[in-house]
Amino acid sequence: MTEIELxxxxxxxxxxxxxxxxxxxxxxxxxxxLSGINNLKIADIGCGSGGQTITLAQNLSAEITAVDxxxxxxxxxxxxxxxxxxxxxxxxxxxxxxxxxxxxxEFDLLWSEGAIYNLGFKNGIQKWADFLxxxxxxxxxEITWITNSRPKEIEEFWMQEYPEIDIASNKIKILENxxxxxxxxxxxxxxxxxxxxxxxxxxxxDNFLKRNNFSELAKKIVKENKTEIELxxxxxxxxxYGFYIAKKN
Ligand SMILES: C[S@@+](CC[C@H](N)C(=O)[O-])C[C@H]1O[C@@H](n2cnc3c(N)ncnc32)[C@H](O)[C@@H]1O
Numbered sequence: 001m002t003e004i005e006l007x008x009x010x011x012x013x014x015x016x017x018x019x020x021x022x023x024x025x026x027x028x029x030x031x032x033x034l035s036g037i038n039n040l041k042i043a044d045i046g047c048g049s050g051g052q053t054i055t056l057a058q059n060l061s062a063e064i065t066a067v068d069x070x071x072x073x074x075x076x077x078x079x080x081x082x083x084x085x086x087x088x089x090x091x092x093x094x095x096x097x098x099x100x101x102x103x104x105x106e107f108d109l110l111w112s113e114g115a116i117y118n119l120g121f122k123n124g125i126q127k128w129a130d131f132l133x134x135x136x137x138x139x140x141x142e143i144t145w146i147t148n149s150r151p152k153e154i155e156e157f158w159m160q161e162y163p164e165i166d167i168a169s170n171k172i173k174i175l176e177n178x179x180x181x182x183x184x185x186x187x188x189x190x191x192x193x194x195x196x197x198x199x200x201x202x203x204x205x206d207n208f209l210k211r212n213n214f215s216e217l218a219k220k221i222v223k224e225n226k227t228e229i230e231l232x233x234x235x236x237x238x239x240x241y242g243f244y245i246a247k248k249n
Pocket of ligand 1: 017018019020045047048049050052067068096113114115
């Protein structure tokens with residue numbers, strides 16, 4: 001298996017592929033004020049197996065297009081939405097987020113939890129903005145520094161992993177410079193990282209290694225994830241996912 005196939009193998013059959021929670025999806029949704037409105041059109045970009053897609057479908061009158069690059073995750077989402085009677089509300093789309101062919105002003109809401117980093121925050125916002133109606137909302141979560149300075153070890157780790165990591169005020173400036181007004185901001189709680197993401201991920205390491213015959217590549221992936229988890233435990237006062245909710249001007 002290639003590295004990307006192994007990463008999918010590690011993350012499949014899990015509720016989430018990144019930090020987050022139903023509570024925080026609903027909190028972000030609250031900033032949009034879209035709850036009482038009928039027949040919304042929504043795109044959930046980089047949906048993974050659809051933890052947040054299901055929450056949106058259960059709480060809105062909407063048709064949701066859930067997009068991901070990997071069909072394995074979309075298959076899981078289709079099974080879940082079938083089971084929950086949400087098949088009529090969630091349509092999956094196997095496509096890359098940098099190659100979307102939606103119409104201009106097609107959506108009332110663009111959602112993306114922990115996935116815009118694949119394009120970069122600024123690039124993603126610029127690429128997707130046209131798909132949103134005027135006065136529509138964008139809700140994205142993105143790795144963000146909580147403090148203006150931080151220890152060298154964690155600074156160096158994240159600058160290597162994702163050099164676009166920044167403080168929230170700079171991310172908000174990017175939104176404002178690209179035709180959006182901030183409607184709300186908060187960052188994810190520690191529980192959403194540890195209980196909802198890292199603990200279930202750690203619990204899958206042993207079986208993942210076994211079913212992949214302890215290959216060097218599988219061991220490398222586990223080691224990298226363990227490093228990320230250790231660093232989060234040590235430095236979680238300094239970074240989290242910021243949740244940005246913005247209205248298109
Ligand atoms: C950290 S996960 C977040 C998944 C989900 N939103 C969640 O919070 O559980 C990032 C997601 O982006 C997807 N992804 C990565 N590159 C992508 C691309 N170019 N186009 C669409 N999806 C992509 C991955 O398959 C994965 O599901």
